[in-house]
Amino acid sequence: MLGERLRRFRRVCGMSIGDLSDAVDGLVSSQTLSKYEQGELQPTAVVLIRIAAALGVKSSQLLGEPFCDTETDQPLNHTVELPTDKLSERCRFLQLPKKERERILRKQAEEIVDFYENDTKWREWVRGPIIEYEIP
Numbered sequence: 001m002l003g004e005r006l007r008r009f010r011r012v013c014g015m016s017i018g019d020l021s022d023a024v025d026g027l028v029s030s031q032t033l034s035k036y037e038q039g040e041l042q043p044t045a046v047v048l049i050r051i052a053a054a055l056g057v058k059s060s061q062l063l064g065e066p067f068c069d070t071e072t073d074q075p076l077n078h079t080v081e082l083p084t085d086k087l088s089e090r091c092r093f094l095q096l097p098k099k100e101r102e103r104i105l106r107k108q109a110e111e112i113v114d115f116y117e118n119d120t121k122w123r124e125w126v127r128g129p130i131i132e133y134e135i136p
Contacts, residue, residue, distance in 0.1 A: 001064050003039040009055045009062065010037075013091030023054035023094055056090030 010020055017030045017037075027050050028036075028043070035041040036051075043051065045059075052059040093101065 002042065002062060003037040005062050005064050006033075006051065007037045009057055012088065013055055013095070014088070015055075015091065015095065019095065020051070020054060024050045054094055056094055 010017070015023065017033045020033055021028060021030045024047075028047055032041065033051075036043055048059045048062060052062050055062075093104070096104070
């Protein structure tokens, strides 16, 4: 089951096995990834987490484990999956060169800091007093 899901998520991302190997920074070879997809090998937890991150999904989604409804605590017969458009968008981002991904994330972080430091409108959204404190 892991192999089938791995192959499916990889294809949705438009990645070859070699692309996926590159996306995990060579942690595993293309040959090893192929063996995972064919069910000949099982990845370690560390490798599974890195593969899932490279594909923009949770490792539990690769495993295909059912989840429990918090209200009924009954296992459901399906797994949670990202909408294909969001998954594809995440995959396109992850296929960018590492430096480009870092540049984009850095810019987003700067925009968030700028928003909270310089834009007072967000204070209107907050209910109650704003408590400022220093983290030790």
